[in-house]
Amino acid sequence: MMNVLVVTDKLDMGGAENYFCKLENKLSHPEIDFYYAAAEGELCVNLQNKKKFSNLSRKNHLHNLWILRRIIKENYIGIFHANSLRMVFYGLVLKWFMKEKLHIFYTKHNVTMLEKYLPLVFRKILNRFIKRIIAVSEFEKFQLIDLGIESRKIKTIYNGVDLQQFAYQRKKNQIPQKIGILARISKEKNQGFFLEVADACRHHPDLIFYIAGDGPDYQSIHQQIINLGIQDKVRMIGAVHTPEKFLRKMDVLLVTSHREVFPMVVLESMAVGTPIISINRGGINEAIENGKNGYLLHEHSKQEFCHKIEDLLSNDLKRLQFIKEARKKVETAFSLQKMIQYTLDEYSLVLNEKKVNSSNDKKMRKSFKHY
Structure with a gap:
């Protein structure tokens, strides 16, 4: 079993926050349960799976780590999907402290202070500790590659538009x-x-x-x-x-x-x-x-x-x-359906990898019993 925890800083109006809400509304997979965590904000009204959502603090980082640790422990979390660099650091601390095999995903929505002023540190963290990096444009993907991030880790998944919410409407001639x-x-x-x-x-x-x-x-x-x-x-x-x-x-x-x-x-x-x-x-x-x-x-x-x-x-x-x-x-x-499917595909890569490893472990145990 492998479940996913999707996290972001806070649910104020913004690109990363709306992206988080789209995942919360639409992610569904027969073999994966999804959990969510963020500090409250005006976009909380858009959440549809509130039983799977946990409130974080805007300032109390120890409190947040305690909450996230509990979610990971109780719900067999295998993927920690961070939507900010702060959440990446949360994931790294939890992975080290809990000694869990936690795969950290990072959707990069904007330019960070770390990559701007300490690019070598940024590169080392992403190359060494991040399982998958989702870039929201090809431009951003190549920016990361230019910084020295391994291209095999990066997948471009465009942010998707809900075509029903943003339905086309013919314009009327209006003055002004x-x-x-x-x-x-x-x-x-x-x-x-x-x-x-x-x-x-x-x-x-x-x-x-x-x-x-x-x-x-x-x-x-x-x-x-x-x-x-x-x-x-x-x-x-x-x-x-x-x-x-x-x-x-x-x-x-x-x-x-x-x-x-x-x-x-x-x-x-x-x-x-x-x-x-x-x-x-x-x-x-x-x-x-x-x-x-x-x-x-x-x-x-x-x-x-x-x-x-x-x-x-x-x-x-x-x-x-x-x-x-x-x-x-x-x-x-740029449809929302494409964004969700491509994101699920990334999760499935890890799920399938886990299945292969589990199958290999069983074969090894059988062969040891035979001897």
Whole structure:
């Protein structure tokens, strides 16, 4: 018997946290039981298997290790699936302390401080102690290989979109036309540049710009709106709990980040039928094909972003082509069903390995009895 424990830090709104919820909702295998653990947050309402879910603390690490140790011991956990580097360290401590044959999986969602400042330590930990690494884009996979991580350990599994939740919806002609951004409000996501684009488009009275999300830079972005004098052009709407509704209301979505791995909002926007103009960062070009199902720009040029907005909103044929091709791409390459199946395949590799080892042990015992 071999069961799986899936863990993440906390269930606040975010990419890794939504990924955790998708696994919690959809993982199912006739030979594996699944258990889950995380600190509480707003996404707890999305959990469907609460009998198999354990609450962790945000700060008390010893308490968390005690809880996770109990889950592993009582439920024959063979795979510890970490969704953050902190959870990887939890797994390593538990494996050492319990002397269990615990296989640690790591889904890498973002750039970590360890790989940035101590890449040799990061490489040694992953190569020596991690059984499987799931990269959410080919870009991230090759970044890991460039750091010296063994390629045989890494499998790319794209984050999947629930095509029912993010169902396609035909857009109605509306005035004013809505340009949106949906992301944590932070320097990394670069909402400041989004405001520069809004300012560059101020000569278009029928364009309104919407900032969805919350984060550490909320107040500074609000002040920047005032400083630019574009209060009539920009709306800040705060945290969004139903991203599919926000995305459907937008005519165009912008992605302006300084750095990305593979943002879910790109796939979600493609799924609902909202065309995207994005900076080319990380694995975004694995979803958006420039000029076919969206626009990819290589530089943060507010004039170029403004030009592409004008082009999309004035060219019905091109806009409809982008929408059609984007939805098709998500259906064929980025469905939630594919993500779940490929993840189960990774678990099954370990399960089958265990069966082979068990069979070999039995054969050896029989041969010893014979002698």
